[in-house]
Amino acid sequence: MEKLVIKGGVSLKGVVKISGAKNAALPCIAASILQPEPIKLLRIPNLKDVKTILQILELLGCQYQWNGDEVLINTKDIKTYECPYDLVRTMRASILFLGPLLSRLGRAKISLPGGCAIGARPVNLHLKALELMGAEMQLEQGYIYAKAKKLKGADIFFDIPTVTGTENVMMAAVLAEGKTIIRNAASEPEVVDLAELLRAMGADIQGHGTDTIVIEGVKELRPVIYTIIPDRIETGTYMIAAAITQGDVSIEDCKPEHVGALAKKLREADVNVELQKDKIRVCANGEIKCVDVKTMPYPGFPTDLQAQFMALMCVSKGACVIEETIFENRFIHVAELRRMGADIEVSGNKAYVKGKTKLLAAPVMATDLRASASLVLAGLVAEGGYTEVRRIYHLDRGYEALEKKLIGLGATIWRERE
Ligand code: EPU
Numbered sequence: 001m002e003k004l005v006i007k008g009g010v011s012l013k014g015v016v017k018i019s020g021a022k023n024a025a026l027p028c029i030a031a032s033i034l035q036p037e038p039i040k041l042l043r044i045p046n047l048k049d050v051k052t053i054l055q056i057l058e059l060l061g062c063q064y065q066w067n068g069d070e071v072l073i074n075t076k077d078i079k080t081y082e083c084p085y086d087l088v089r090t091m092r093a094s095i096l097f098l099g100p101l102l103s104r105l106g107r108a109k110i111s112l113p114g115g116c117a118i119g120a121r122p123v124n125l126h127l128k129a130l131e132l133m134g135a136e137m138q139l140e141q142g143y144i145y146a147k148a149k150k151l152k153g154a155d156i157f158f159d160i161p162t163v164t165g166t167e168n169v170m171m172a173a174v175l176a177e178g179k180t181i182i183r184n185a186a187s188e189p190e191v192v193d194l195a196e197l198l199r200a201m202g203a204d205i206q207g208h209g210t211d212t213i214v215i216e217g218v219k220e221l222r223p224v225i226y227t228i229i230p231d232r233i234e235t236g237t238y239m240i241a242a243a244i245t246q247g248d249v250s251i252e253d254c255k256p257e258h259v260g261a262l263a264k265k266l267r268e269a270d271v272n273v274e275l276q277k278d279k280i281r282v283c284a285n286g287e288i289k290c291v292d293v294k295t296m297p298y299p300g301f302p303t304d305l306q307a308q309f310m311a312l313m314c315v316s317k318g319a320c321v322i323e324e325t326i327f328e329n330r331f332i333h334v335a336e337l338r339r340m341g342a343d344i345e346v347s348g349n350k351a352y353v354k355g356k357t358k359l360l361a362a363p364v365m366a367t368d369l370r371a372s373a374s375l376v377l378a379g380l381v382a383e384g385g386y387t388e389v390r391r392i393y394h395l396d397r398g399y400e401a402l403e404k405k406l407i408g409l410g411a412t413i414w415r416e417r418e
Contacts, residue, residue: 001418004389004403006379008361012247012409018235018254019045019400020069020228024193026093027167028228029053031197032073033062033100034175037223039201044071044228045400048393052091056083060097078104085111085142091397092116095123096164098146099172102135108146112139117368119327126165129156133172133180153178153217161186161211161297167194173215174203182213188298189258193229200224232258234399235280236305237373239263241406242282243271244312245380249409251280261301265291265309269316290318290355295326307333307374314342315381316355324349333371336364340378340387361385369398376402380411390418 020043030053032039044050046069054064054071061079065072081101088094088111101108113123127137127144132155135148153176156169166186171194173180185191187209195208201224204216235254242249243266256263256275263273266282268291274281290313295303303326313320314337324330331351334344339362343354361382366372372394379387389395392415395402403413 001390002392002415003418004376004379004392004395005414005416006376006382006387006389007412008380008382008387010245010380010410010412012242012245012249012380012406012411014409015250015252016238016405016409017252018230018238019043021045021190021193021231022047022049022398023163024190024228025050026053027096027164027171027190027194028197028226029057029071029073030096030100031171031194032057033060033075033078033097033104034171035201035221035223036076038072038074039223040225041071041073042069042225042227044069045231047400048397049091049093052087053093056087056094056097059084059087081105081107081109083108083110088113092121093164095126096167098126098130098144099168099170102130102146102148103151103172103175106148108144110144112142112144117332117371118330121327123165125158125160125162126168129154129158129165129169130172132156133169133176151176153180153215155181155183157183158185163188163191166191166213170195170198170205170213170215173217174198174205174221176217178217180215180217182215183211185211185213186297187211189229189232189255197224197226200226229258230254233302233304233370235259236262236302237308237377237399238405239266239273239280239282240305240308240312241377241380241409243269243284243288244315244377246284247409248283249281251282253278254280256280260299262305262309265293265301288312288316290316290320290353292321294323297326303327303330304370306330307370308377310334310344310351310353311337311374311377313353313355314344314357314378315359319352319354322351322353332367333374336367336371336375337378339364340382342378358383361387363388363390366391366394369394373399380406
């Protein structure tokens with residue numbers, strides 16, 4: 001296993017370019033199954049999760065070529081509908097094959113994703129929605145067995161706006177018979193990106209980006225070349241990195257409109273944030289204030305930036321409450337931040353942070369992707385030696401070239417074998 005070693009204390013300065021969005025790339029790759037001609041996706045980030053989803057495609061009998069940030073996928077020879085446990089257990093997003101496999105082959109067998117470090121994360125809403133569209137579902141020996149002769153449009157109401165659930169239903173509905181309405185749909189930019197890809201393939205989708213998506217099934221889809229959106233969580237992580245190190249960083253090739261909630265919170269905390277067309281400059285010079293944050297579905301403050309923002313609050317002035325409303329166990333980073341000297345109390349889904357703590361370098365353990373990012377941010381300002389972030393395979397799932405990009409901004413950080 002590898003670890004990251006960080007010597008804190010450098011103010012980050014310079015320019016960082018943002019990669020394609022992991023959580024948009026994954027559903028767009030799964031959507032390639034919906035038609036048999038080659039599809040080319042551009043701006044695909046080089047990440048472990050992307051490798052995993054491409055490996056599953058290969059096991060299904062599809063082919064791909066991955067050159068730089070381009071992936072060419074050919075699903076003509078798809079021969080099986082089974083996504084095995086060994087791969088699915090490493091990446092929950094494998095559930096994104098359920099809708100496309102049902103649509104293309106009328107069957108799917110996918111290992112039921114288990115809980116993960118941040119919560120139980122059931123997929124009951126995906127299954128219920130696809131059942132409404134005429135699929136028969138059975139759970140046996142840890143697998144979801146799904147079949148449908150022909151999926152039919154349905155009127156679906158999600159009890160909770162689920163991101164991958166909305167994506168699964170959209171992918172199932174584009175070739176289904178008749179109209180599907182998804183109510184209380186997720187409106188995250190990644191859902192919109194998938195909808196745009198599907199529309200470019202000839203799908204009839206309206207309302208994406210709102211809470212009601214209407215899909216009229218079409219007879220067939222066509223191949224496309226499509227560019228994935230920039231990663232808003234990577235963007236936000238570098239915005240917080242600039243703030244926490246009292247730095248001055250220009251974040252390029254991003255979509256400022258996707259990080260509105262974070263930009264607002266940073267400004268409230270007295271960090272200078274300039275939003276331009278596809279560029280953000282974050283500059284901190286002086287005291288940062290603690291501000292309360294509550295995670296919410298988009299366009300609210302993203303749960304995927306909660307841990308990173310908490311690291312910033314630990315070294316800011318005052319006290320604040322950070323409330324997590326999306327996942328029930330997303331405070332695992334708190335214990336590790338405390339090992340670095342942070343003053344945080346957790347009660348239920350609220351973390352009470354007392355700021356102005358000097359963070360001290362320590363060995364810490366990454367527990368999930370975004371928690372790991374918060375520990376790296378804490379390491380960038382920690383005093384008194386070297387912070388070692390262990391189990392960084394979590395980071396490799398979601399941050400392309402993290403240490404290279406940080407080194408480019410002046411950070412002292414490197415990777416070592418444990
Ligand atoms: N939920 C259910 N039943 C379901 C589906 C969801 O109860 O069938 C609940 C979840 O347990 C959670 C809430 O609904 O409490 C929202 O979960 P959602 O389904 O939206 O999450 P997801 O689709 O599994 C995606 C991202 C996550 C991100 C969340 C929230 C992908 C591949 N993953 O997960 O990203 O945190 O949306 O925005 O798109 C990450 O990148 O680190 C990550 C965890």
